[in-house]
Amino acid sequence: MGRTKQYNREEVLEKAMNAFWKHGFKNTTSRILEDEMGINQNTIYSEFGNKENLFLETMSFYEDQLKTGVLKPVIESDGNLEDIRTFFNGFVDSVKSAHKKNGCLLTNTTVAFGNSNDKVIQRLNLFYDRLSKYFSQLLEKAQLKGKLDEETDIKKLTTYLIGCTQGLKVIVKIMDKKALSDYIDTVMRSLK
Numbered sequence: 001m002g003r004t005k006q007y008n009r010e011e012v013l014e015k016a017m018n019a020f021w022k023h024g025f026k027n028t029t030s031r032i033l034e035d036e037m038g039i040n041q042n043t044i045y046s047e048f049g050n051k052e053n054l055f056l057e058t059m060s061f062y063e064d065q066l067k068t069g070v071l072k073p074v075i076e077s078d079g080n081l082e083d084i085r086t087f088f089n090g091f092v093d094s095v096k097s098a099h100k101k102n103g104c105l106l107t108n109t110t111v112a113f114g115n116s117n118d119k120v121i122q123r124l125n126l127f128y129d130r131l132s133k134y135f136s137q138l139l140e141k142a143q144l145k146g147k148l149d150e151e152t153d154i155k156k157l158t159t160y161l162i163g164c165t166q167g168l169k170v171i172v173k174i175m176d177k178k179a180l181s182d183y184i185d186t187v188m189r190s191l192k
Contacts, residue, residue: 009047010061012037017058021102024112025055052119059123062105063130070094074134079141081148081191084161088168088184095172107169128162135161148191157191 019036020028030041030051037044048054067075070090077083095103102108106127113120136158142148148157164187172180 007037007039007043012039012047013058013061016054017062017105020055020058021105021108025051025109026112052117056119056123059106059109059120059127063127071131071134074138077138077141079138079143079145079147081138081142081188083138084135084191085184085188088165088187091168092172092177092180092184096177103173104169107166110166111170131165132158132162160190161187 015037016033019032023032028051030044033044033051033054034041039047044054048057070087073083073086073090091104106124109120110124113124115121136154139148139152139154139157139161143150143152143154168180168183171183175183
């Protein structure tokens, strides 16, 4: 009979996520993971297989947090374009309040990995596909309500919003709230 786990899987995933977020994938050693997660290396590797698998699971865990947090206004939108502003402002507030002072884990991962790891790229593409779907659904609803012109190319506008989102997630680390607010205002004006 196996031993009973002495830890909460979700809690150790969150701790691992924070370690990767703080140190980056390459600089997060087994010793750092052990110290931050509060479980020994044997348990980490028994539960997750290897560092890469653990990292991939933390990416999924982070996405789940986004869906119930800052992305919720976009996901649950009835087509109100201001829900995009709410999403952007929510992200800025979470970073500026030091809740997520390192920015977006998935954006940081995109920048750090480039195209160097197929599994990570596949996981990132899943996220960006879902984000595209969320924006696209919101924009389609807005178009049906007459908030966007009938001729608006939803696919192109969705791609534009993905780019704006990624840009915001990079500049949020260095720009002040006024400059970020101006950026968000400009994006919102461009939708009309």
